Amino acid sequence: MEQLSSYLQFHDVTKFFGDVPVVQQPFNLAVPAGQFVVFLGPSGCGKTTLMRMIGGLDTPSSGEILLQGMPVGAPDIRRGMVFQSYSSFPWLTVRKNIEFGMRFRRDLSAAQKKERAEYFLKLVGLTDFAKSYPSRISGGMRQRVAIARTLAADPDVLLMDEPFGALDANLREDLQFELRKIQKNSGKTTIFVTHDVEEAVFLADRIIVFGPRPARVIADVDVISLIGSERNENVRDSERFFHLRTEILHLLRGRDAKKSAAA
């Protein structure tokens, strides 16, 4: 039953680069459609590799990843990815970058593509910068361009590899707020990788907490049941938010494991 209801599934996935284990213990995860899942863990813990395998950018050494019950293969338009750096194409204007997201879609006419580009420009608040090149806008805007471009492609799964990692704190919070809103409105199943606990708690419906490499899940946290699904600045300042954040921090440090919020 669970197999049918889960949209994206890891089934006994392991990954070795040569002899080096990145994911040694078979990794299993079932993600229902529309869920915002954050992979949280220290640098080099294998969380990014797990996400890249969803995108087909790396392949499992054993096991398989199922999307709507079908094993995923080479990268395609169903699994869109947003990177931390080099996320937008510097030689294209903001609008052209977003249009690039639809370049390989045959189901849209040129007019429809134009219209959609306009829509996503507005969605991420960049209409006034449509003709600017990425080098002329801020780092936060560049990440918005990348998000809009990926959404324009209309993937089934949105994959994000520390997309806000290079931004300063205030900007990060703004973008987290916007992303959460966009994700809920679009209903896209999202996997978001980060090592920032606060970011994870603010964004996620559910957090998979990883220990140091090789990847090992130390907790699967149901964030909604703990702090609700509404996220805004008040939530960020709330007792529950602070409490959950602290608990996960302790988990990552290897203390208080018994009192963990593990589901």
Place this chain on the structure above:
Amino acid sequence: MTVPASPTRRKRSSLLCFRQQVPHSASLLAALLGAAVFLGGWQLLVELRVVAPVFLPPPLKVAQTFIHMSVDGSMLPNTLVSIRRVWLAFLISALLAVPLGILMSGYRIIGATFEPMIDFIRYLPVPALVPLAIIWFGVGETTKIFLLWLGTFFQLVLMVAADMKRIPNEYFETAYTLGARPRQTLLPVALPAMLPQLMDSMRISLGWCWTYVIIAEIVASDSGLGFVIWTARRFMKTDQVMAGVIMIGLIGLVTDQCLRLLHRKLFRYQ
């Protein structure tokens, strides 16, 4: 109490300041001054008869000869001949090297096939291949184009491959997850991503073409700037030799500046 240094004093000392900016006017003045000292010293050296004018004609005489040769028709037609050879060979080189370089970097097996061979050939000095070129192609235009091509193609292929390799993987992976197949990324992603670097590589190899064209024209030619220089040498016309050399330098300077300007215009997004 500390006394702030007077502005003039600060300004004077800041001209010789490690890794600091200097005003544009100062750079320009310094460049002019440097050139003036060089030319003045050269003129003086000859005026004082330290060196015989037949070996080292004074700069004024060289300038005179340069203008004279430009007007009397002994220089310009030959200059055009050389320019034509350089650009023809360069374009052939670029047209072949750019696709091959991209393929070599994009597909490991193609790289493995060609790279060792090219690495060997590119170290063969062009002058050493002049005899073979003459045996194969005689002393006509083909020989010159062949020699120039030989001197630039193999270098350029490797530079193009390196330019392609330098493209961040994220660009390709982004395109894949937007539905592009690897082959479909070549034109819309790889080419624009590497173009600024690529143009620099081509600018550099165009410069090499100028080195090789003179060699080719000195060895086997009855036209071109190399021929002008070599003929003048035979009659000990050092001023004409120098006028020819200066012409090459000028063409190089002008071409380079034009390409840089084009670079700035094309890649304003950077």
